[in-house]
Amino acid sequence: MTTQAWDLDADLAALDAAHLLRKRRVVERYDGARLTVDGRAMLAFCSNDYLGLAQHPAIVAAARDGAARWGLGATASPLVCGHSAAHEALERELAAFVGMPRALYFYAGFPANVGIVPALVGRGDAVFSDALNHACLIDGARLSRAELGVYAHADVAALGRLLAASPARRKLVITDAVFSMDGAIAPLREMLELCEEHDALLLIDDAHGFGVLGPEGRGTAAMLGLRSPHLVYMATLGKAAGVAGAFVAGEASTVEWIMQRARSYIFATAAPALIAEALRASVKVIAEESWRREHLQALVARLREGCARALPAGWRLVPSSTPIQPIVIGDNATTLAAMAALWQQGLWVPAIRPPTVPEGTARLRVSLSAAHSLDDVDRLIRALAALAG
Template identity: 55%
Template sequence: MLVDADGTGPQDRLRQQLRTREEEGLYRRRLVLDGPQQARVRVAGHECLAFCSNDYLGLANHPGLIRAACEGARRHGVGAGASHLISGHFSVHHALEEALARFTGFPRALLFSTGYMANAGVIAGLMGRDGVVFGDRLNHASLNDAVLGARAQLVRYPHLDLAVLERRLAACRVKNRMVATDAVFSMDGDIAPAADLLALCERYDAWLLLDDAHGFGVLGSQGRGTVSHFGLHSPRILYMATLGKAAGVFGAFVAAQAEVIETLIQHARSYVYTTATPPLLSHVLLASLDLIETDAWRRERLAQLVACLKQEVRPIRWRLLPSDTPIQPLLIGDSARALALSRTLREHGLLVPAIRPPTVPQGSARLRISLSAAHEVEDVRRLGAVLRGLDGA
């Protein structure tokens, strides 16, 4: 085996890197759930009240969707068997794309396996090496990685600082440009000023890519997302949303003008060169879309729970970041302290993840409290009571 001059080999270096990561409080370990995703889950044989899921509408274990999954498997089988461009594009995939386009108010929609792949496909398919992408400093890693993978130029601007963004757009001499942003920021829970961003894109001739992974199903009329929330209509908007969070299932889609979707079908490598998602999932998602549209009580419950949590934690020293979405980050600061609090909460039967760098900036470690329509007000009050006790400990 090859070794370095100091006698270490590649596995030794990996072990040292892992030890260092653990010493810095950045080591991540997976929870293993036994049973479905819901407000109460079983982890290592113990029931816990979970505040760590993106299942915002409580649909991941909905009995109607379970029935739809069984029916979808009977009708369409389990696997797609091929990519969409060979023989893996089923009628139910097509029906879901048409339903998503209607629901979000765009001419066309295109299914992707994940939000990560959707962002990669859009940016590589439309930008490439001759493009410039302007990204918010707190954008999700998938947007940043998509730009790097496309070998486009990435120009970042401070979080929500549109004055800086405008100066950088005005100074740009490259014709092919895009502003890419989280619509709801996944670790802060705040909402991008999409109307103002669109105005800048109109002024400086740029695409606007909105990653609405955490807004779809939650914001806007009947859960139609951030574009509906702001009442936006423009051929410049490229709308991406995921289907494994509020929709409760799996996958992602991009909605846009017909020419954009056709271009992605031809050039988005993360769409072209992968097996299509199981068609049964599209069957389930059609049922999920009906629930998103009709079950207004789920969004009403979320608003009630957000208000309750804010009241519950008001007396404690750690502060919630400003957010009116189901993402409620409790800022702790120190990574080790955030980890310790997360562990203690688990001892009380509460699952609340500690989010640390590099996911969030240095010094801004937090407890990311995620609320779901599956929670009850009493669940939130229980969490608040334990946090107040820990604050006084």
């Protein structure tokens, strides 16, 4: 489209010149960590399928059986007739799994946070956000119209000062539990203590911790032993759980209020019941197949050991104990060139650039999955070493 006011071709060209233009690949076949893309076999280190459950036979069978019982579409929003017995059972099981009184299922993670934050705070209230929070938390804070305070990444002291200085009646702190672009875990215990001291709620987004961290994969809050009426727990179910959707859990009255007020829940058609049935099977697999988390930790250790001696000069592997293992390169063009060189070797490792990450910190985001083998990781390490010349 090109007019005097809408010269989008020029805008797109400017994005391309800054090495910020995104391109989609068409995946033709999934087979664990092995994908067929444009007719080419690729070993993928770009998926958030951390436990390798997206094609698990028991979960696929549950979806198939769910489709046979319930059909496809949910036909309406959850507050009309879209909330099935399968959704109801899933919510009970998710609440029990994370050890909280009640849970509410959303059709996707982004709209969950965009709905939860404005449901909890509004004009005259205050919301405090980590500087590196995911876009859905940021957008939720903006839509809430509450006073917004941004604190430096993981800076508990700065958060404490903001909370102490705020005269707002209701205060909400929002944070990723595991930050998606660097794999770091937020200082949640200290943050929860601050929230209890200042009568604030703490909303944590555990998209990258649920299923991976904690006893039986029950998440970051369970790993840290966090329990409090001030805690609101959200996690997505399209990553480690291998299916789709998200949920929020917490005190029964808090979850009921979110159900009554979250526009992205009230005004959207519910996810199909077959997805709920698949997720019920997924939660069981997460709890029972602990070898997947054990294998993941072995993969993380193998990659970190290999990168310590293999990375080109100036490249930095970010400290992380999670399946997210970013390699910071810095320059956008160099990072894209590294991605392209790995692609030529049959390895799909995405280049992450601003605005997803801060300027000057473009990186290769290596995502490990239980579907990978140690040999797969060794292959990636050899390819990275070859880039050093």
